[in-house]
Amino acid sequence: MDKSFGPVEALKDVSLTVREGRVHTLLGENGAGKSTLMKILAGVHAPTRGSIFLHGAETVFASPGDARRKGISIVYQELSLANNLTVAENIYANHQPHRFGIVNRRQLMLETRKLLRDLDIPIEGEAPVSSLSMAQRQLAEIAKALSHPSRIIIMDEPTSSLSHGEVHILFGVIERLKAQGKAVIYISHRMDEIMRISDEISVMRDGRLLCTLQKQDTTIDELIALMVGREMRDIYPPRRASPSREGTPLLEVRHLSSPGQFQGVDFSVRRGEVLGVFGLIGSGRTEVMKALFGLRLATGEILIDGKPVQLRSPADAIAHDMAYVTENRKEEGLVLQHSVTRNINMVYFHHGGARFGLVDAGAEARMAHDALDRMNIKIVSPEQAVGDLSGGNQQKIVFSKWMGLKPRIFILDEPTRGIDVSARYEIYSVIRELAAAGTAVILVSSDLPEVLSMSDRLLVMRERRIVKQLDTVGLSQEEVMSYATGVPSA
């Protein structure tokens, strides 16, 4: 099967076979062609050449609706829920049970409850989507896809916003689908998950499908090498020695509380230290970071260099050399329709980058140039809109916009979400470099291997409190999870 977009060949001679009752994982870096392939299967695009066979019979998907009628469901990476409606209304958005155009609410609720129960998804059908966490929305999205009778279910990075516990729920759902004889096509960047859930694994690179392997015949190292096309030693850059624990910490937080958000948070970070913060979704991690950055009201004390400071707005935090890479780069980090240069200078132009209130275009161009070079950002032109870039390059731009200010305290909230393994490695290297240069890094993540490998110390949050502080050397995932869930490990 081929697919071209104008002169760009997105897919070249791809053949993929998916079997009933199996989980088939597609692996590849961003831009390898996975999403294009999935969109063809979902009927969004038509292949330029080649055919699709369903149960041996050649089929054409005229539209997404047509593909759905023929039994293909897709869970997109980007959420497609309407926040103002309830879970039930979203799940049955375009096929609500009705009579003469009037929605039968009771029937709707009954069907939703049954669907959610069958899938073992712990969400209420009556709940408005706006009240759900990102993870719960992802699960609702999956329920929405499965509300149609389907034979093939495609999941495009369904776990990118899920924490450990919720991934577990999702995997339960996948196992159940397998048992019902359905085929699941699974796309993810998280290697450990892929090894847990897959039956077959296909690796894509540069629009080609390189090979399909049985899970038991391969290893993570082999898959990464195939995917990236060069030999890889590791997913994470090597550890350095932890900084000394002597002297005044750079940032100290005492009894930070915010009603309904978090309670009695105490911690400190030193120069050159990477402090990991781990907790399940809803544990209050992001709320603490927002309070630190002056975006939430909180009581308690914040000390920088041992001196108490008042952080009432992000401007205050920035004035104290703080930087914040937020959880959602598209919503809070970037202006997608603006140029690369503008986005890189988003903070700099009004914090030190201007003279007499005037924007210094020359300084901005140099700033952008340096950042593109240093962060290895791949673009066509600095005037290109950032919305056209891949997730990895976008995230590097979010980093760049802060790097120019040379912050001393860097808060990173899920910095590698939805990013391929090469870009991840580069971002991890930047984190190591920052720490080596004496920056205090707070790394919030729901990717447990990531926080364990990258941090010197780890805070575990549960139910809006910090429940444990741990040294990461020799620490096991099981131990961290037992604190995060409150369930002692077996």
Next chain:
Amino acid sequence: MIPSKPQLSKTRTVSSFVPATARQRSAGWVKQYGGILTGLLVLVALFWRLSPNFMVVGNLLNIVLQVSITAILAFGMTYVLLLGEIDLSVGAAVALVGTVAALGLQHGLWLGIVIPLALLAGLALGAINGMLSSLLGIPSFIVTLATMGIFRGLAYIVSGGVPITVDNEHFVALANGSVLSAPVPIWILLALLLGNQFILSKTVFGRKVYLAGGNREAALYSGVNVPGLKIIIFMLSGLMAGISGVLMTARLYSAQPNAGMGYELDAIAAAALGGTSLSGGYGTVTGTLVGALIIGVINNGMNLLSVPYFYQLIVKGIVILAAVCIDVQSKKSRS
């Protein structure tokens, strides 16, 4: 992962960065204004062919003079739209500010006091809009829909419902005098165009407007005081309405409580025609001026051709739809 080669190849990055050349800059300029400028030129060519009285210096100056008041209002509207907001009260603000200025002159106040007073009144009206919207969190559409009525009502009450005549010759010269054989409002329009263009493209303030309009959350996280910015934006819109109010009163030799009725819609149309995004983050005052000129040329041309007014309304509506349609399509194909 560490690549087997020691260095991540930097050649894959666009590191051969060069500052935009003059040619690239003009290419960007064409990309930005090419569509609407072509539209304007087509209309000019059309009326030139159809009416012998169109392409005459006197008539062309007349067009610019006629659009100057809506164009100035539209400059203010451009700021508001750039932030993703809307200001429906500017037409009523024109009438209220004009009334205040005329009353001041009638009471024998000196011109050097009346004009600053009028501009301050405009700023104050804008501040009311901005603060109601920003501090109370009411959408600006609702706030300015309400203040549109309030300002208009006040204009009627203060004026007693009748025009207030102005006989100060220096004041009326603001709209009816000439400098270097061009009417004064054209010079004021030009100065405001350059000033606003400079503010939006060169100053930190202008950049904050684009940032906050492009993505409010991202601006907030970058340390921009977005609620404060919104108040200033509405004050600027009020100031532009104040200037328009003064010019209007001078031009009519009187302040009329029903002046500027519906001008807010012309201002929005001019900005939209000029490529300003109604959802924020995109647009320029230069584009807005071209948009205002398109509307002015259509009005003038159809008057010369004695097209009945009712048909003029329909033609204007169709031209606006067509222009915005072409703009949307060309932007879509670009991305």
